[in-house]
Amino acid sequence: MHTMSTITLDDAQRAIAAKTKPLGSLGRLEDVAVRLAVLQQTLKPVVERTRVCVFAADHGVTDEGVSAYPRAVTAEMLRNFDRGGAAINVIARSSGADVDVIDVGVDCEDDLGRIQRSSRVRRGSRNMVTEPAMSNEDLDAALAVGADAARAARAEGVQALGLGEMGIGNTTAASALLSALSTHDAAATVGRGTGVDDAGLERKRLAVERALARHRERPRGARETLRCLSGLEIAAITGAALEGSRLGMAIIADGFISTVAVLAALHIAAEVSPACAADLARSLFFAHRSAERAHNLALDACGGFPDCDARPLLDLGMRLGEGSGAALALPILRAAAAVMREMATFASAEISAGERAPDHRE
Numbered sequence: 001m002h003t004m005s006t007i008t009l010d011d012a013q014r015a016i017a018a019k020t021k022p023l024g025s026l027g028r029l030e031d032v033a034v035r036l037a038v039l040q041q042t043l044k045p046v047v048e049r050t051r052v053c054v055f056a057a058d059h060g061v062t063d064e065g066v067s068a069y070p071r072a073v074t075a076e077m078l079r080n081f082d083r084g085g086a087a088i089n090v091i092a093r094s095s096g097a098d099v100d101v102i103d104v105g106v107d108c109e110d111d112l113g114r115i116q117r118s119s120r121v122r123r124g125s126r127n128m129v130t131e132p133a134m135s136n137e138d139l140d141a142a143l144a145v146g147a148d149a150a151r152a153a154r155a156e157g158v159q160a161l162g163l164g165e166m167g168i169g170n171t172t173a174a175s176a177l178l179s180a181l182s183t184h185d186a187a188a189t190v191g192r193g194t195g196v197d198d199a200g201l202e203r204k205r206l207a208v209e210r211a212l213a214r215h216r217e218r219p220r221g222a223r224e225t226l227r228c229l230s231g232l233e234i235a236a237i238t239g240a241a242l243e244g245s246r247l248g249m250a251i252i253a254d255g256f257i258s259t260v261a262v263l264a265a266l267h268i269a270a271e272v273s274p275a276c277a278a279d280l281a282r283s284l285f286f287a288h289r290s291a292e293r294a295h296n297l298a299l300d301a302c303g304g305f306p307d308c309d310a311r312p313l314l315d316l317g318m319r320l321g322e323g324s325g326a327a328l329a330l331p332i333l334r335a336a337a338a339v340m341r342e343m344a345t346f347a348s349a350e351i352s353a354g355e356r357a358p359d360h361r362e
Contacts, residue, residue, distance in 0.1 A: 012037035018345040028313070032285070032336035035309070039250060039283055040159075047250065047337040050330045051098040052162035052323040053149045053240060054081065054088060057105030057142075057232035058124030059169030060133065064207040066172040068194045071124070074168050075108040081166075081322075082112065088164065088322040095327045096334075097162065100153070104145050105232035119145040125231040128176060128211040132228040139227045139235055146239025150247060160250040160333050162287065163240055163258045164323020165233045168194070171292065174260040176208045176229040178294060181222070181263055182301045186212065191256075191293035222267035230264070237261035242269065245283040250333060254326040255290035255319065259298040266305050274306070281308035285333065288314035288325035 012034040017023055024030065036045040056078055062071050080086045081101045084093075092099045103112060107124040121141040125133040134142065153161050171193035178189045186208040192201055215228040226235055238261045244251045253262045262284060270277035284302070289295060289312040303310035313329045346353040 007038055007041045007043060009034065009038055012043065012340070015043045016340060018347070019339070019343045020346055020349050020351055026339065028311070029332070029336050029339060031309070032313070032333060033340040035282070036250060036333065036337050037340050039248065044341040045337040046341065047160045047330075047334045049157045050096065050160045050162070050334070051100055051153050051158045052088060052092055052164055052327050052330075053100045053102060053153070054164045054166055054323050055102050055104050055146065055233035055236040055240075056166040057103075058107040059167055059173055059231050060125050060127035061129060061172050061207055061211070062169040063127050064129055064203060065200065066196070066204040066207050067168050068196045068200060069168050071107055071168050074166060075106050075112060077166055078103065078106060078112045086322060087320055087324045088327060091324050091327040095330050097327050097330050098158075099323075100149060102145060102149055102236065104142055104236045119148070121145065121232050125173075128173065128229055129207050129214065132215065133173065133231055134227050134235065136227065138232065139223070142232045142235035143239035146236035146241070147243035149236070150240045150244035150249070153244070154247040154249060158249060160252060160330055161240070161244045162252040162254060162323050162326025162330060163237045163261070164254040164326055165237060165257050165321055167231060167233050170231055170234065170257050172204050172207060173229065173231045173234060174257040175204075175294060176211045177225065177234065177264060178260045178298055178301070179208065179212055180215075180225045180229050181260075181267055182297065184294070184297050188297060189294040193292070222264055222271055226264045226268070230261070234261045234264075238265045238268065241265040241284070242280065245280045249283065250285055251283050252285045252287050252326045252329055252333070254287050254323045255321055256292040256295040256298060257321060258323075258326070259286060259295060259302060263298055263302050266302060266308065270305070277305055278307045281305050284308060284310075285329065286310050286312045287329035288312050288316060288318060290325065291317050291319040
């Protein structure tokens, strides 16, 4: 990494333009390569060690009948992760990424297996319809779980960190949090999540509306909004994004829930200073456009922050969570870094560049 000089956006764009290809012919892969070069402050960026952190917790709001699955499924899925049989395990193996499953607040008593990091704050969040989802102490602890996971990843040489989640009821929490952080009401932010029927969708919308009404009079800072209207794993993702960015890693948000958690991180950073928000924004990549109806709204809200390129890298109609989209996107970052680092230039390959047309991409 360069220490004596600064790699600017112009430096990185000139470097990618000099490669043996027509200008702009690698499309958004060039944008990713440029961003990685600036993030790592080198024209030879490296994305070799990658990890997906999957934060898991249960939600008190499931008492409102907002999910097609019972709360017990969260613990059952963590056992599946432990056996290596879930989608995230399979996709991460194919992508060459580590998986770090972190129990932040699963509501069970028995052993969940060899979960790499068990950092349970409490057995599920409270019901946000009737009270704040977390106490101040719960929120601090959940943010710290995420920050600790990011620090552990960086200490082990991880350069790109994907952020995923598991938790029955968490699309309801994410919808409430998105509404509170944006101008969109529950009718716009609430979707079918795990696949609720029409009656379930109505219960979910009403739960979000009631939660928003209950907490509307509270202080509207981003941290307080996160405390009242999210969940332990969502807060952990927020903490991981803030700390991972500070440590210089590329941060890859997975789908709807992770994107809303990252949106909360952007708001928290902005309340510190515009520079803090810009630093976080420059480290963020968005893995895919999920089929959850409000994901586009969350992406647009993130994209409203300066320096935040919230265009998703993939659009595969997925809505699983678990960090599955992040695992699929990591090889794109790896390839982009390799292009910037290894691809010959016209000068080094002794190829005539000719009169190449300028790149008119927006």
